[in-house]
Amino acid sequence: MNSLSFVQTYFADYTGRYWIAGGWALDLFADRVRRPHTDVDVLVLARDLDLVAATFTDPRPTVENPNTGVQRPWEPGETLTPGPDVLAFPDDLFPAPVRVMLAASDGDDWVYHRGRGILRKPLDEITLTTADGIPYLAPELVLLFKSRSDRPKDTEDFHDVAADLDPIRRSWLHDHIAGRFPDHPWLPTLI
Known part of the structure; x- marks a missing residue:
């Protein structure tokens, strides 16, 4: 899980919440690597974008279209939307590409961005942590x-x-x- 250790180290100065998501989160839950992974998905709260911009300045992540892979510069203060907007770090920064997805939230609740705000869970309930302190998204x-x-x-x-x-x-x-x-x-x- 070398890629996850790199992410944990890179996010050490990030004071907002973040989670390993996607297939890697399921591996962490199952406590085994179940299949090869081509990238690492990280989830952050969309409301913390200013904190993301202040923490990750060199290099600054870009905005990536998840359907086409086309990237464009991201300007701090630009509004991004949970779901369609994804941030990407340069692929050569980590052992595997890292993509940052955005989560909607309301106070202390995660909110499913596709569910009209009805589907929600407390942030503490969706957060699991490995023995090494890596936070990951509930399965x-x-x-x-x-x-x-x-x-x-x-x-x-x-x-x-x-x-x-x-x-x-x-x-x-x-x-x-x-x-x-x-x-x-x-x-x-x-x-």
């Missing part, structure tokens, strides 16, 4: 994001960790997938 949130895709790696990730979810996490994930996708193929596994 039910990672899988909720992955449930919107039919990519084989997302389905593989789900099946790799579904049995490790405790009843509360399984129920939460089931209910929040079923509310949007009542025929989703993962639902029978979560019952």
Whole structure:
């Protein structure tokens, strides 16, 4: 997990909340590397963009279109939107590319940016931490994001960790997938 140690070191001076997200977060939850990863997803709160800009000045991250990979300069103070906007550090800065995704929040709650503000969880509940102090996103949130895709790696990730979810996490994930996708193929596994 060399890439994660580099991220932890790089974010040591960042005083806002951040989480390892995506497939790496599921690996941290499962306590094993389940598959190869091409990058590291990091989640920060969109409300902390000024702090991101003040902390990471040299080099400053760029804004990357997640669909095309096209990058453009990011100017501090520019409003970015959770979901479509992603920040990227130069690929040669870390052992694997690091992409920073933005999370919506309200006070002490994470807010699902696709759920009209209805779906939320306390920030402390979505935060898990390794013995080495690396913060990572709770697996039910990672899988909720992955449930919107039919990519084989997302389905593989789900099946790799579904049995490790405790009843509360399984129920939460089931209910929040079923509310949007009542025929989703993962639902029978979560019952």
